[in-house]
Every structure is written in structure tokens, then in C-alpha cells.
Amino acid sequence: MTTAPRRTWYRPMRSRSTTEAHRASTPLELFFDLCFVVAVAQAATLLEHDVAEHHFGHGLRSYAMVFFAIWWAWMNFTWFSSAYDTDDDIYRLTVLVAIVGALIIAAGVPRAFESQDFLVVTVGYSVMRFANVGQWIRAAVSDPAHRKAAIRYAVGTVVVQIGWWLLLLASGDAAYWTFLGLVIAELLIPMWAERTGMTPWHPGHIAERYGLFTLIVLGESVLAASLAFENGLGSGANADLIWLAAAGIIIVFAMWWIYFDRETRPQPKWAFVWSYGHYLIFSSAAAVGAGVVVNVVHHSGEAHISDTAAGYAVAIPVAIYALSVWVLHYVPHERGLLLLTPPIGVVLILIAPFVPASIQVIAGLFALQVAITVVLTRRASALSTSESYPQADPPA
Incomplete structure (x- = not known):
């Protein structure tokens, strides 16, 4: 029977292995x-x-x-x-x-x-x-x-x-x-x-840590959607706010899905790009929640902005988030239509505030973009697998 080592007040700070198995957040x-x-x-x-x-x-x-x-x-x-x-x-x-x-x-x-x-x-x-x-x-x-x-x-x-x-x-x-x-x-x-020698960070551990912080900032959008539901149900079942809350939830689900659909670890060659690029992912994810709240107060008549401006309060951070995840998670690994679908979706999202029910339109466009990306990713993965492991010829 093994026992965990006793914790001490001080031990030499040695670097950890970059290939350490089962490395998880403490x-x-x-x-x-x-x-x-x-x-x-x-x-x-x-x-x-x-x-x-x-x-x-x-x-x-x-x-x-x-x-x-x-x-x-x-x-x-x-x-x-x-x-x-x-x-x-x-x-x-x-x-x-x-x-x-x-x-x-x-x-x-x-x-x-x-x-x-x-x-x-x-x-x-x-x-x-x-x-x-x-x-x-x-x-x-x-x-x-x-x-x-x-x-x-x-x-x-x-x-x-x-x-x-x-x-x-x-x-x-x-x-x-x-x-x-x-x-x-x-x-x-x-x-x-x-430049003097790369410190021994663990790729799997870093990927998990960034994923956990992504969940934290996505929590702001979950809270905003909850606020919309609360206001909608608490004011005589306000249909506009309920639809707004539903759209907010769809956007959050799409944000979660597109980030966690595939495990992407930082590689030494692109570690700085991967790491620094997450500033846009984190900040835009939290800003989506702020944008949803802006639309809640706008529908309540408390915000001094136009419908178009309220739409852009959600459209801009959603577009930044989608584009940043695409660049960091998909561009280094994918080819073909997967390199075209997200930018087209981002352009459509940025146009959406000019149409009625813009938040619902943004939610639909983003969900569609994520669905297309997932389908193309699965298809490319299946094709790659079949090429790597060709089926044997049937017996004569």
C-alpha cells in the first residue's frame, strides 16, 4: 500500500516533466x-x-x-x-x-x-x-x-x-x-x-487550464441568459425577453461546442500565438454576456441606444470569438471548406444587427456555422481514418 508523500514547508523547485502522465489541474x-x-x-x-x-x-x-x-x-x-x-x-x-x-x-x-x-x-x-x-x-x-x-x-x-x-x-x-x-x-x-531555453510546461495541462478559464468566462453569458429568462418570466411572460434568453442560451451552447469540439494543445513552435490569441477568446466570451444584458435592458426601455447598436453589442464579441477559435483551433489543422465556412459565418453575423430580431438571427447563424463545422470536421476525420486503414478486399 502506497501513501502520499508528506507535504513540507519547503522543497527545491525542480522543473516538472513535460510528458508527465495524468497531469491535471490542482x-x-x-x-x-x-x-x-x-x-x-x-x-x-x-x-x-x-x-x-x-x-x-x-x-x-x-x-x-x-x-x-x-x-x-x-x-x-x-x-x-x-x-x-x-x-x-x-x-x-x-x-x-x-x-x-x-x-x-x-x-x-x-x-x-x-x-x-x-x-x-x-x-x-x-x-x-x-x-x-x-x-x-x-x-x-x-x-x-x-x-x-x-x-x-x-x-x-x-x-x-x-x-x-x-x-x-x-x-x-x-x-x-x-x-x-x-x-x-x-x-x-x-x-x-x-530564448535561453524553453521552460518545461506541460501541453496537456496548459490546454486543460485554458479550457477551464474559457468555462469561467462563458459563465458570464450563462448568467446573462438567466437574467433575460428571469426578467421575461417575471414581467407577465414577456415573449421578447424569453426569445432573447433562448437566443442567448443557443449562442452560449455554440460557443462552448466550437471551442471544446476538438482537443487542441499548444505546440512549441506556435505556443506564443496560441497563448496570446486566447486574450481575444476570453475577453470576447465575457463580452457576449455583457451584450446580452445590454439587450435585456434595451428591451426594457432602460438603454439609450438603437436596435442596431444593441445588436452589435452581441454581434461583435460573437464574431471575435468565432474568428479567434477558428484561427487557433482549426486553421493549423484543417483544409478545404473548413477554412472558408467560419469567415463567411462571421460576415453574416456582423450584418445581422441590421435586420429585425437580430439576436435570434445571430444565434441561428452561429449555431448553423458550428453545425457545418462539426459535420465537415467529422467527414474529414472519417476520410482520414479510411485512408489510414483501408478496408481489405473481399474474398473472391
Whole structure:
């Protein structure tokens, strides 16, 4: 009879095997994700408020900026834990500190949206990033094979963090351009660090972690559809809201299906494209929920926007989501009609807000696109299988 090894307060942070069998998310990682639900919900809710009040530019800009902080902090923890999860007491405490940072970010989201005051968000972001710096320092001490990469991660993160604090002194257009420059600097840190030797992340583990976060952001759309049902059934069975809720559910089902229909793992050659491209998947998935809520308040007469604008509140994030999943999950592996169907569907979705019942039309178009994609994928898979294993000739 085997027993689990005793947990200790400290053990050397050795890199884990990239081929480790049955590698799954730990309870601590799941808890970490759960705490990000608050920040994602705050960002989506405030995006909905801005769009409903006809503040499109302000809402989209603020949402993109806040969501970057949420996504980038989550992503850096995820890739680090895939390579160096020692699960000792120090590691656990460091992750809990990072979770506190996520909650601080969530608390600062309203101020960031309403007055472009990013002080609280910056505090939370720094708490998370400096917790990550501490982890990289541990990795540098314990893992000589990847010491150069770990040091580069730690140094690069600290330098860019100084830039984020200096950003608080900027104002107007200079602040936005500085923000963009810092985003680019953040994205370049892993590229610079990994040039010394790729850290040993686990492809299957990373794919599972990204799938779990996709479920979290899809939860915003599920909640929005539930709100539409609640309002529709609570106001004398309002048929418009019930149909809107049904369309929202269909859109969420289609979003789930197209993402999880096939298992796609990041490959070393395209790891950065795959990883960074998920920013569009995550942010657009949460934004779909905000768009559905916009349409709920629009049907209730509380939103100061046109029918077309309300339609685009759903059409744009759905189109971004569909196009991003197509590029990351299908383009590298498929040929023929599968490379044409999704873009055509996206164009039709972006035209849908000009017709009546646009949300229902978007839901129908997206569901049809997913159905066609699934049929073509199954057909291509069956053809490939038959070519690989040809049937024997019948006996004479």
C-alpha cells in the first residue's frame, strides 16, 4: 500500500516533466481560477453599463485595458505552475498572495471604468506580478538548467512593473500610448526569457487550464441568459425577453461546442500565438454576456441606444470569438471548406444587427456555422481514418 508523500514547508523547485502522465489541474489552481470570476464579472458588468449608456469608445477601451491585467496575471501564473508546481507551503502561500492581488484588481475595476483611475488595479496587478517574481527567483535558485530564463522573467517583470507605476503619472493620449507600450513590453518578456531555453510546461495541462478559464468566462453569458429568462418570466411572460434568453442560451451552447469540439494543445513552435490569441477568446466570451444584458435592458426601455447598436453589442464579441477559435483551433489543422465556412459565418453575423430580431438571427447563424463545422470536421476525420486503414478486399 502506497501513501502520499508528506507535504513540507519547503522543497527545491525542480522543473516538472513535460510528458508527465495524468497531469491535471490542482485544487489550488481551481481555487485561483475561482477568485478571478469576481474580476471578470466586474469588468463585464461595467462594459454593459457603458454600452447601454451609449459610451461605446470609453467602455471598450476601459474593458480592454482592465481585461489585459486580469488575463496577463492569470496567464503568467498558469504557465509557471505548469512547469514548477512544487505544492509546498511557501508555494501555496505565494499563490494565496496572488489571489489577494486578483481581488484587489476586482475592487479597482469600477474606478478604472468610471474615472480612468487605475491606482487600485495597479496595486492589485503588482501584488500578483511580484508574487510571480518570487516564484521565478525560487526557480532560478533550484533549477540550474533553466536559471537564465527564470532570471530574465524576474528581471523583466520588475522593470515593467516600474513602468506601470510611472503610467499613473501620465494623462490624456500619452497615458493610452504609454499603456500600449507597456503591454507590448509585457508580451515580449516571455519571448525574451524563453530564448535561453524553453521552460518545461506541460501541453496537456496548459490546454486543460485554458479550457477551464474559457468555462469561467462563458459563465458570464450563462448568467446573462438567466437574467433575460428571469426578467421575461417575471414581467407577465414577456415573449421578447424569453426569445432573447433562448437566443442567448443557443449562442452560449455554440460557443462552448466550437471551442471544446476538438482537443487542441499548444505546440512549441506556435505556443506564443496560441497563448496570446486566447486574450481575444476570453475577453470576447465575457463580452457576449455583457451584450446580452445590454439587450435585456434595451428591451426594457432602460438603454439609450438603437436596435442596431444593441445588436452589435452581441454581434461583435460573437464574431471575435468565432474568428479567434477558428484561427487557433482549426486553421493549423484543417483544409478545404473548413477554412472558408467560419469567415463567411462571421460576415453574416456582423450584418445581422441590421435586420429585425437580430439576436435570434445571430444565434441561428452561429449555431448553423458550428453545425457545418462539426459535420465537415467529422467527414474529414472519417476520410482520414479510411485512408489510414483501408478496408481489405473481399474474398473472391
